Amino acid sequence: xxxxHNHPAPAPLGGPLVTPVTITLAIxxxxxxxxxxxxxxxxxxxxxxxxxxxxxxxxIAYDVVIGSAFACGGYSLALLVYIFNKGEYHPMVRPALLxxxxxxxxxxxxxxFDLGRYWNTWHIFWPGYAxxxxxxxxxxxxxxxYIVVMMIEFSPAFLEKFGFKDIHKxxxxxxxxxIALGVLLxxxxxxxxxxxxVVFGNQIHPLWQTIMLPLLFLMTAVMIGFAIVIFESCLSxxxxxxxxxxxxxxxxxxLMTGLLAAYLVVRVGDLAVRGALGFMFEPSIEAFMFWVEMxxxxxxLVLLWQPAAxxxxxxxFVAAFCLLFAGxxxxxxxxxVGYETGAGWHYFPAVPEIMxxxxxxxxxxxxxxxxxxxxxxxxxxxxx
Amino acid sequence: MSEKKIESSENIVMLxxxxxxxxxxxxxxxxxxxxxxxxxxxxxxxxxxxxASKKRPSVIWLHxxxxxxxxxSLLRAxxxxxxxxxxxxxxxxxxxxxxxxxxxxxxxxxRLAMKENKGKYLLVVEGAIPTKDKGIYCKIGGQTAxxxxxxxxxxxxxxxAIGSCSSWGGMPSTGPNPTGSSSASEVLGKxxxxxxxxxxxxxxxxxTVVHFLTFGKLPEVxxxxxxKFAYSRLIHENCERRAHFDAGRFAMEFxxxxxxxxxxxxxxxxxxxxxxxxxxxxxxxDVGNASWPVGTGHPCIGCTEKGIGFTKPIHALADLKNxxxxxxxxxxxxxxxxxxxxxxxxxxxAAAGAAVGAAAAMAKNLGQVTVPPPEKSDKTEGKTKTERxxx
Numbered sequence: 001x002x003x004x005h006n007h008p009a010p011a012p013l014g015g016p017l018v019t020p021v022t023i024t025l026a027i028x029x030x031x032x033x034x035x036x037x038x039x040x041x042x043x044x045x046x047x048x049x050x051x052x053x054x055x056x057x058x059x060i061a062y063d064v065v066i067g068s069a070f071a072c073g074g075y076s077l078a079l080l081v082y083i084f085n086k087g088e089y090h091p092m093v094r095p096a097l098l099x100x101x102x103x104x105x106x107x108x109x110x111x112x113f114d115l116g117r118y119w120n121t122w123h124i125f126w127p128g129y130a131x132x133x134x135x136x137x138x139x140x141x142x143x144x145x146y147i148v149v150m151m152i153e154f155s156p157a158f159l160e161k162f163g164f165k166d167i168h169k170x171x172x173x174x175x176x177x178x179i180a181l182g183v184l185l186x187x188x189x190x191x192x193x194x195x196x197x198v199v200f201g202n203q204i205h206p207l208w209q210t211i212m213l214p215l216l217f218l219m220t221a222v223m224i225g226f227a228i229v230i231f232e233s234c235l236s237x238x239x240x241x242x243x244x245x246x247x248x249x250x251x252x253x254x255l256m257t258g259l260l261a262a263y264l265v266v267r268v269g270d271l272a273v274r275g276a277l278g279f280m281f282e283p284s285i286e287a288f289m290f291w292v293e294m295x296x297x298x299x300x301l302v303l304l305w306q307p308a309a310x311x312x313x314x315x316x317f318v319a320a321f322c323l324l325f326a327g328x329x330x331x332x333x334x335x336x337v338g339y340e341t342g343a344g345w346h347y348f349p350a351v352p353e354i355m356x357x358x359x360x361x362x363x364x365x366x367x368x369x370x371x372x373x374x375x376x377x378x379x380x381x382x383x384x
Numbered sequence: 385m386s387e388k389k390i391e392s393s394e395n396i397v398m399l400x401x402x403x404x405x406x407x408x409x410x411x412x413x414x415x416x417x418x419x420x421x422x423x424x425x426x427x428x429x430x431x432x433x434x435x436a437s438k439k440r441p442s443v444i445w446l447h448x449x450x451x452x453x454x455x456x457s458l459l460r461a462x463x464x465x466x467x468x469x470x471x472x473x474x475x476x477x478x479x480x481x482x483x484x485x486x487x488x489x490x491x492x493x494x495r496l497a498m499k500e501n502k503g504k505y506l507l508v509v510e511g512a513i514p515t516k517d518k519g520i521y522c523k524i525g526g527q528t529a530x531x532x533x534x535x536x537x538x539x540x541x542x543x544x545a546i547g548s549c550s551s552w553g554g555m556p557s558t559g560p561n562p563t564g565s566s567s568a569s570e571v572l573g574k575x576x577x578x579x580x581x582x583x584x585x586x587x588x589x590x591x592t593v594v595h596f597l598t599f600g601k602l603p604e605v606x607x608x609x610x611x612k613f614a615y616s617r618l619i620h621e622n623c624e625r626r627a628h629f630d631a632g633r634f635a636m637e638f639x640x641x642x643x644x645x646x647x648x649x650x651x652x653x654x655x656x657x658x659x660x661x662x663x664x665x666x667x668x669x670d671v672g673n674a675s676w677p678v679g680t681g682h683p684c685i686g687c688t689e690k691g692i693g694f695t696k697p698i699h700a701l702a703d704l705k706n707x708x709x710x711x712x713x714x715x716x717x718x719x720x721x722x723x724x725x726x727x728x729x730x731x732x733x734a735a736a737g738a739a740v741g742a743a744a745a746m747a748k749n750l751g752q753v754t755v756p757p758p759e760k761s762d763k764t765e766g767k768t769k770t771e772r773x774x775x
Contacts, residue, residue: 043712049728051721234750244750314751321743348724354731 010094010157011380013240013373021239025366032359035352036113044116047352053345054336056114061335062357063110065193066328068143069217069224071103073232074150075186076225080255082179089248091379094157095236096229098377101150102364108143110360135195142189149182157375190221197334205286205338206276212266213334219263224327226256227300230320234313236378239369250310253319257304260323264297289329289337296326395436410436417591420666421603421613434598441597442497442505444536445479448522448529449556449565450511454547455481457583458590474506474593480524491525498539506596507540509533509568512549512556516564530571537572542602545569545578545609546589552580552608552690559695575609577602581661582687582694585668588614610660610688619656619684620707622664624674625649629707638681649678653699655686657707 039047050057073096080086081093112118123129124140131137153175159168194217197204210216230249237244271277280287300319309315336347349357372378400407411432418428445455459482476482477497483490497505511529514521519528527535537543545568548554556565569576579589592611595603603611620626628634628648635643635652643652650657656664656678663684668676678684686692686702 049721051719054721234746238746238749312751314747317750318743318747321747344720346721346723348722348728349732351725351727351731354728354735358735 008091008380010091010160010376010378012161012376013378015240015373017370017373022366022369025362025369028355028362029359029366032356032363035356035359038352039113039356040118044114047350047356049347049350049353051345051347053341054339054347056335057347058332058336058349058353058357059110059114061332062328063113063360064107065331065335067103067107067110067360068193069190069221069327069331070228070324071100071107072186072190072221072225073097073228074100074153074225075183075190076222077229078153078179078183079222079225080252082176083183086251089252092229092233092245092248094154094377095232095372096225097150097154098157098371099228099232099364099368101147101154102367104143104147104150106360106364108147111140113356135192135199138192139189139196142185142192146182146185146189149178149185152178153182157377161375186221187218191215191218193217193331194334200339203339203341204334205279205340206274207271207279207286207290208330208334208338210270210274210276212270216263216267216270216330219259219266220327220330223256223259223263223323226252226259227320227323227327230256230316231324234317234320236372240372240378242378244313246311246313249313249316253304253310253316254307256320256323257301257310260297260301264301267294267297286333286338289333293326293329293333296322296329300326393433393436396432399436417587417594420587420662421591421595421611423595427598431594431598435594440475441541442477442501443474443508443593444477444494444497444505444540445508445510446533446536447480447524448509448511448513448533448550449563450547450549450554452481452510453583454510454581454589455479458586474597477501477505488525494536498536502539504541505539506593507536507543509543509545509550510547512553512565512567513571514556514563515566515571516562521563533568533571542596543568543572543576544589544592544602545576545580547584548580548582548687548693551578551610551688554580554582555694557694569609575605575607577605577611578609579614580610580688584688585614585661585663585666587666588662608690614662615660615688617660617662617665618705618707619659619661619663619678620705622662623656623678624664625678643681646681649681649683650702652683653697653701654678654683655689655692655696655702656684657702657704658692659684659686659689659702661688 035047044050048057048059050059074093077089077093077096081089112121115121124137125144130141152171155171156168159165159171191214194213194215197208198211198213200209202209230252233245233249236242268277271280280290299322303315303319303322304310396407396410399410411428414432414435415428418431421427447455478490478494480490483493485493513519513529513533515530519530522529524532545551549556549565550568552567553561553565553570554567556563557567567578569578577592579592581588588611591613592603595601603613605611606615608615620629623629625646625648628646629650633642633645633647635647635649637643638652643649648654663676664678667674667679674680683698685694685698686696687694692702
């Protein structure tokens with residue numbers, strides 16, 4: 001598929017593992033683990049602000065829904081490279097896949113933190129217990145399957161490192177099937193995450209409650225996938241002092257901008273068709289958050305509209321950053337801000353709750369740093 | 385026999401005249417008894433036919449160490465037809481409380497009835513039997529309770545013990561038990577059908593007797609001889625306050641808020657979780673809803689259960705036999721969640737500020753990146769993006 005393109009082979013980065021950055025990240029991870037320990041001993045109520053009215057908080061809205069969207073880099077690039085046959089992006093697949101695998105694994109694990117009776121988690125996968133008509137079931141099974149698929153997709157990195165050439169050869173023969181699944185599965189569950197909100201009916205504010213939510217979530221997931229690849233490329237080139245793969249990022253940003261324009265048309269068109277445009281002018285927290293969300297969606301479009309602008313690393317980075325936050329706010333708004341379950345109910349994340357989410361982000365970055373130094377993931381630099 | 389045929393049958397018409405009750409009330413009672421015993425469809429018709437026919441088996445009713453509460457509960461039952469019916473369907477040939485006659489006259493009547501109905505009469509035992517010092521602590525007509533019981537039981541078609549005293553010793557057998565009070569089955573040396581309770585529910589007794597009349601045998605009993613239709617379930621299982629138990633809502637003392645609100649009485653010493661009886665299902669006393677001890681706000685004392693009633697203190701906690709409460713109970717007060725606190729807002733603001741600040745610093749650095757990228761490639765150290773040296 002990408003064999004016609006000659007790219008430098010991936011190689012371990014090397015370098016020290018103990019630095020001020022990794023130590024800081026490790027401390028944040030440790031704090032999160034202590035809080036999770038308290039959660040498993042004293043219950044969810046001891047460390048979070050969730051209640052019967054708000055049965056899910058940021059551990060679902062951020063850790064799972066946004067966490068898995070931010071982990072769509074692998075999905076978006078696989079879609080691009082293997083489905084649309086854009087082989088030139090192949091060197092970016094492996095690092096993106098690593099970040100995706102981390103993100104999805106932590107998103108899946110976060111569900112267990114949030115389950116009151118976590119010891120019944122296996123019921124999801126047991127035919128007699130599973131409720132096969134549930135959107136949650138679709139999401140749970142699909143995400144689990146995707147995590148396994150990504151581990152297989154990513155396994156060549158391990159196999160190369162430890163020299164299992166036979167297995168690697170055999171795996172290569174069936175890898176196309178795995179890759180196909182790796183594109184199919186996220187398409188299914190990223191849209192289903194939107195369906196989760198659809199089933200809440202009129203408990204969700206009209207600015208977000210629409211039958212188009214599955215499409216909106218899927219489009220933003222693909223965009224976020226491109227944005228996170230740009231974002232991570234900038235970070236790793238800066239953090240590891242590597243040259244920026246600017247020609248690739250420019251191409252990605254062009255796709256991202258086009259998709260973003262289409263998204264805004266669908267989003268605003270949907271609001272207009274439903275007659276919900278007026279809600280954004282009401283003096284409410286929901287309307288304010290809607291403007292923040294839409295502003296962040298519009299910003300990358302403005303920043304990257306001119307083709308010349310897509311050559312500037314700083315612009316690319318800021319645009320990707322804005323788009324990530326736009327996707328973040330779309331999901332936070334749909335799941336928490338726009339969710340109203342009745343008079344008297346309140347939710348704002350508690351400090352320990354936030355620290356767990358922060359710790360999970362730290363764990364992802366820490367794992368990424370450790371693995372790119374240890375395994376062949378980033379392409380070898382040409383001048384060396 | 386279909387219900388229509390029963391209604392117009394001769395016997396029932398005669399019974400209507402004899403008892404002065406409507407056929408409808410009579411058939412309703414038969415259906416209720418069949419339902420109480422959990423008998424299959426059609427049993428109500430069989431019961432009605434059996435009761436309406438004037439077989440009137442002979443019944444001998446013995447009283448020993450007791451308070452006559454069992455008899456009183458049967459006679460004082462408010463159900464309009466019960467007292468008439470029990471005197472009509474059976475030939476009560478010996479009953480110390482109800483007899484007008486007294487002394488040797490009554491004893492002679494008993495012996496006559498036993499002789500005439502040899503092997504066919506039903507023997508009912510009320511009260512415990514003292515066994516210490518050869519049973520001299522309870523004598524009737526000069527005969528000890530032990531001898532009298534053995535004499536009457538010898539030729540009886542069936543022996544039924546009514547009340548806790550004759551079923552398992554009851555209150556007279558409470559320690560130190562100075563007279564050596566024992567149950568009828570202990571004296572007779574075999575398990576006999578018994579209807580424990582202090583007093584027992586009259587319908588449990590009546591249903592047992594009617595079963596005997598209808599089918600010629602007593603209903604199925606458990607290993608202690610108690611009819612399974614009435615004593616196979618713990619009171620706790622069908623208790624109307626059970627939901628409070630499961631939710632952890634308990635009355636902590638008599639008259640407190642939980643008690644007034646009808647919460648579970650377990651912590652006041654209710655023995656429902658270790659006592660087998662159908663009290664919560666059929667209630668007691670025919671005065672309507674909640675007319676049984678727990679319904680009126682008093683903990684069950686476990687009167688039907690040996691080793692619990694009159695043995696364990698009323699305030700002592702029951703052993704939970706088959707239902708163990710959860711480790712944690714849901715809150716009674718539903719918390720609606722708290723809004724933002726200063727600390728949580730500060731943490732969110734700090735996280736957002738760190739992200740935006742780091743991104744701004746990154747953008748500033750990237751803004752100075754020239755294309756193509758710099759040759760310099762010192763990859764020995766990965767500092768934070770903000771600490772990155774200028775290219």
